[in-house]
Amino acid sequence: MQRIKKNKNTYGIQSRILVTLFLVILSRFGTFIPVPGVDHDAFYQSISNNPIVSFLNIFSGGGFASIGVFALGIVPYINASILIQLGTTSISSLEKLQKEEGESGRQRISQITRYIALGWAIVQSLGVSFWVRPYVFNWDIQFVLEMTLALTTGSMLVMWISEQITEKGVGNGASVLIFVNIISGLPKLLQQSSSNVKNSNLSELIILALVFLIMIVGIIFVQEGTRRIPVISARQLGKGQLETKTSYLPLRLNQGGVMPIIFASAFLVLPAYLSQLTSNPIALTIASALSPNGKNKVIYLLFYFLLILFFSYFYASLILNPSDVSKNLKKMESSIPGVRPGKATTDYLQKTLNRLTFLGALFLAFIAVVPSVIENVTNISTFKGLGATSLLILVGVAIDTSKQVQTYMISKNYESILK
Template structure:
């Protein structure tokens, strides 16, 4: 019997699943010399560490060799995005040098990842000091070297998945880490079906969960189509082609604004516990979850990060210049400065709407907890759901595109 060889798509899926499995196993290989029981008790009481633990897939619980996960690589990518806007040489590499320029930027990103991993592992090492059996220079070096090496391996895994597998490697590693934490989250839900109040709570949770899921998909895929027309089109017909448009997403920054806003809002409670300064404590108390300024600050952070990421991803000046080069324009809008102003106006409105949506989604889990009087419902984090939906949609699109291209190649043959 002849065994059919796996297709190219099957090979990509096997490579992706294999790397994700190895990356997951590495989290459960703990660093020696640490009192893990005491550390776990401390972790449950620290909001900031719990937030970081979400993206590490529980790596901070075990302090495994892959505890840092993909976080240093993501931070390095963000730093490069910022530097590209500030340093003309990097901007020139990205825009003018083509593939060679992108490779050089990727190499710089790797160097920053290593530096970031060293700094982050150093901070974790000193954070672990009260929970280490034998604190000395050998433990410090061993911990820094192990965590940094683990982060470099994860970075390499993400690049291998992106190049030889299916989907974006960094996104899939975060996706895996969040999914791995769902069973533990569901253990907190104790629903007694003999109690009508618990059944109502479960019904409310299901309705809100479906609402979040549907609205998240709608907003993630929502676009504002800005029609464009070229001189060539006008010479042939007076009608605009429905396929000629600039797609502007409602939520340009994706999940990044809410991720950074959630991380920033988790700092005041942590700093409140860490400081003994009475003046600083009075200020920090104003921004803890039970205070009046907590929600306004959270909303302001989400809006600020949304505008920041929108400015990184899309530059109306560049779009206006490219349209002018192509001999295209927006109907009713003059090329040049007027086009830039118009695109800025549209982008500002879309960014504000996307930021408000993120804020509303972030508020739903606490609201469910208040309505049902069940604090465990806060486990369904908006950040996690947004990431899961976004990564799932992007990966599914890549698979669909690859299948269509394979069918096209077979037809051509």
């Protein structure tokens, strides 16, 4: 009887894992379907060292280098999410939808995000169709329309797959797809790095191993770090049970997870991408300054550092509103020991959240930037390919997904106990 209950409880998570695997395989198939009419060999040779293509391949699993149907990957959806989330802080109507309309408001925001992603995909598809013009056998208006339609449709399918994984699978859909695309490039990366390892001396290899170990430990620390704020209820105060309180309000050290890294990386590729569509010297200078392979990496690393800080604070403000938490505590007749309900609680939570976000964002940005600095100082080229961004995404997504699976299993077991 217990075995039957256990199988019944785990069936839900098993079906979610199967759905996730099926959708991930489907997304990988679309990556290897090439857009017809392009000399793919000549194009691949010409962009092998292009930093824009190298970055976009992280999100498309190599589909951009081969101009596959899913070449744009999840990038248009990520950019649309950035725009809509920035809009919720500056446009009153979007802010009202998010905070006051409940589930219907969130669905409308999701629909607006999809429309923006569609428009962004069309713009990017047009740009790609003009960019590959030297490698097209018969470039004309018909080819531009066909390629724009193919890439836009592929991007919308990837967006649909990511939403289905989030709703019916395991983990955040966009993060899972990026995770799988990074994993798919590891065999090629190991093959390319083998020659670098053979040419490196023992001290360089030791430095490389130590830096990667410190990075992984630091990422886990940032992802798992939590400040637990004790919460007591009026019932506990009345019965004098302060010493046995077990309720806590958990505040994560890094509220946004890996999304600040993903958003910062996606934002940085925009200037370089737009520079491909123009010959303006000012735009080319800006794109060169913000390129990871530019002559002066200090500007790039500084801007990358500041963007991670900004998106960490931005995500923290979206995920947790101290004013709403204070109101909910007041409704439940609960409070934080030593802090008055109402505005005092809001100020206390806001101050604590700002401190935690600053520490988490600083640590996250530090981990993302330090490997590039070490690479420039020691000339260890094995950091190329699997940089800090990819490693942060891999570790962060793995932790978040495993925690979601554990939460789902606990909730299922709890439901069976109640029954």
